[in-house]
Amino acid sequence: xxxxxxxxxxxxxxxxxxxxxxxxxxxxxxxxxxxxxxxxxxxxxxxxxxxxxxxxxxxxxxxxxxxxxxxxxxxxxxxxxxxxxxxxxxxxxxxxxxxxxxxxxxxxxxxxxxxxxxxxxxxxxxxxxxxxxxxxxxxxxxxxxxxxxxxxxxxxxxxxxxxxxxxxxxxxxxxxxxxxxxxxxxxxxxxxxxxxxxxxxxxxxxxxxxxxxxxxxxxxxxxxxxxxxxxxxxxxxxxxxxxxxxxxxxxx
Amino acid sequence: xxxxxxxxxxxxxxxxxxxxxxxxxxxxxxxxxxxxxxxxxxxxxxxxxxxxxxxxxxxxxxxxxxxxxxxxxxxxxxxxxxxxxxxxxxxxxxxxxxxxxxxxxxxxxxxxxxxxxxxxxxxxxxxxxxxxxxxxxxxxxxxxxxxxxxxxxxxxxxxxxxxxxxxxxxxxxxxxxxxxxxxx
Numbered sequence: 291x292x293x294x295x296x297x298x299x300x301x302x303x304x305x306x307x308x309x310x311x312x313x314x315x316x317x318x319x320x321x322x323x324x325x326x327x328x329x330x331x332x333x334x335x336x337x338x339x340x341x342x343x344x345x346x347x348x349x350x351x352x353x354x355x356x357x358x359x360x361x362x363x364x365x366x367x368x369x370x371x372x373x374x375x376x377x378x379x380x381x382x383x384x385x386x387x388x389x390x391x392x393x394x395x396x397x398x399x400x401x402x403x404x405x406x407x408x409x410x411x412x413x414x415x416x417x418x419x420x421x422x423x424x425x426x427x428x429x430x431x432x433x434x435x436x437x438x439x440x441x442x443x444x445x446x447x448x449x450x451x452x453x454x455x456x457x458x459x460x461x462x463x464x465x466x467x468x469x470x471x472x473x474x475x476x477x478x479x480x481x482x483x484x485x486x487x488x489x490x491x492x493x494x495x496x497x498x499x500x501x502x503x504x505x506x507x508x509x510x511x512x513x514x515x516x517x518x519x520x521x522x523x524x525x526x527x528x529x530x531x532x533x534x535x536x537x538x539x540x541x542x
Numbered sequence: 543x544x545x546x547x548x549x550x551x552x553x554x555x556x557x558x559x560x561x562x563x564x565x566x567x568x569x570x571x572x573x574x575x576x577x578x579x580x581x582x583x584x585x586x587x588x589x590x591x592x593x594x595x596x597x598x599x600x601x602x603x604x605x606x607x608x609x610x611x612x613x614x615x616x617x618x619x620x621x622x623x624x625x626x627x628x629x630x631x632x633x634x635x636x637x638x639x640x641x642x643x644x645x646x647x648x649x650x651x652x653x654x655x656x657x658x659x660x661x662x663x664x665x666x667x668x669x670x671x672x673x674x675x676x677x678x679x680x681x682x683x684x685x686x687x688x689x690x691x692x693x694x695x696x697x698x699x700x701x702x703x704x705x706x707x708x709x710x711x712x713x714x715x716x717x718x719x720x721x722x723x724x725x726x
Contacts, residue, residue: 291690292661292674330712335662361561366673366710383590386557388675388710410590411624413658413675452658452677483656504656534662534671536712 293534295335295505296496296523297485298512300325302371303343305351309513319513322355327362329512332519333536337367338391338455338507342430344372353385360386368416370455379406383414391416391455394428397435397442400449407450415453416485417446421472422459431459439472440479447480454480455507457487465491465510468499477503493525500531546570546723547582549609549625551599555590559622562709566720574599576608584726585612589623589707593649593678594636596628606642613644616700618726626696626703627678635678645698647682652692665694665706670714672706679705 300307300322307325308316319325326337339359341352349372356369369382370391379390396403396417407415420431421439428435443454456476458469468489477484483504490496490508499506512519523533545568548556556572563570570586571578579585587609600606613619621629633639633649641649652659658677665672665687672689680693680703687695689706696703702722708715 291655292659292663293671295661357557360557361564364562364565364710364712364716366675366707383555384557386555386561388555388558388590408592409595411592411658412677413660414590452675453660481656482658483660504661 291504293335294500294503294531295485296333296519296526296533297336297338297505297507298329298334298519299338299340299487299507299509301340301342301509302352302355303341304348305355308342309510323358323362326359326367329519330363330365333523334365334519335534336365336505337363339367339369339387340391341369341371349378349381353381356382356385356387370416370418375402376405376409379410379414383410389414389416389452391418393418393420396446397426397428397437400445403446403449403451407452412450412452412482415451416455417443417451417453418455418457419443419446419476420457420459424472427459431457431462440475443476443480447482451482453483453485453504455485455487457507458489462488463510464489467491467495468506470498470502473499474502493522494529496522497526497529497531500526546584546586547578548572549579549585549587549600549605550574551591551596551603551605556588559586559588559709562716562719565716566723568723574603574605576604579605579608580612580617584723585609585617585619587619587621587625587628588709589621589625589627591624592636593624593627593633593639593641596624597639597641600628600642609642610644613699613701618722619644619701620722621701621703622709623676623705623707626705627680629696629698629701629703630680630682633678644701645680645682645684645696645703647680647684649678649680652677652679655690659692662711663689665689670718672704672708672711672715672718674706676705
């Protein structure tokens with residue numbers, strides 16, 4: 291199996307990277323292109339850009355961010371938020387993203403997963419699942435759907451998803467460790483890779499997540515010091531999880 | 543004139559290949575024009591999409607014949623991911639697709655491990671680690687390197703194919719692309 295991946299996630303709103311607690315009090319933390327470039331050079335294995343303010347009239351702003359990130363980044367990246375149809379996916383992938391992440395739109399219309407996978411391949415389709423108490427939530431983790439987390443992950447995989455991005459709502463932002471139980475349950479059920487998300491506070495937390503998942507998403511622990519990702523990698527390896535060897539990359 | 547032409551087949555992430563080439567100081571153009579594809583100093587067939595729609599697009603535009611003529615004449619062509627798989631005789635993908643036939647062999651679905659096979663893995667022989675994202679893989683006698691037991695690099699005449707994405711493999715990937723281009 292390929293090496294476990296460390297994936298910083300950038301929340302983007304109106305063309306800027308933001309940070310906030312529970313979608314209110316968003317604070318501007320920087321330029322997405324600059325931050326993406328830092329993470330790329332610092333040793334991220336992949337990036338996720340989430341358009342958290344996605345509205346139809348802001349499509350052009352996000353497309354331009356994606357294109358500018360693609361021009362500086364030499365590692366893969368996934369874009370989520372506001373992907374509602376095949377045309378949205380096409381626009382994002384042709385702007386240089388490797389994969390799109392679907393969340394509420396896939397639940398509303400699961401055939402969207404297959405339509406995008408048929409056109410761009412399964413590897414290009416990530417299905418993001420926000421979970422709490424083994425039930426899927428949507429709309430920024432506010433609305434419970436009544437759909438079971440494991441059954442939905444299985445359906446998404448069956449319809450052509452290439453990866454599951456699983457966020458535990460109760461663990462997210464608390465920096466007290468990932469929800470290893472639900473992550474292991476989903477990964478056991480599906481035969482596609484799974485990214486663990488929500489709860490990273492220390493290198494040990496990430497290492498623990500990487501023992502039960504194929505990748506781990508990290509946000510707040512790296513945003514405070516984007517250059518610190520190189521040190522974080524070393525600490526994760528010291529916990530006994532081998533990552534890819536990272537070489538110093540020159541500015542292009 | 544551009545140094546490199548990146549083949550346009552309608553669904554590719556051609557921008558990332560162009561960006562990687564720009565990092566290395568090469569100018570590139572994205573095109574499906576048969577004349578350009580025959581005469582360019584170097585051509586890259588990138589890889590995102592499905593085999594059937596890619597082959598249909600390459601055939602309709604005349605790019606398929608231009609790529610065959612190019613390799614017959616001994617001119618360099620680099621296939622990346624799906625671009626490698628399209629070079630073989632046929633693929634199991636999409637219920638069976640006839641390929642460009644530049645390389646003897648067949649493309650089959652990955653059947654072990656998690657599929658798609660996603661992430662960074664070592665390529666042997668060598669020490670470098672590259673990014674892979676694939677559900678199908680080439681089975682050919684022309685394989686010259688493997689990764690975890692699956693074909694990673696294929697060489698046949700002037701065709702070179704890689705299952706990984708050098709344009710997405712950080713410093714190691716850029717170094718690989720630079721070597722391909724400087725040897726051509």
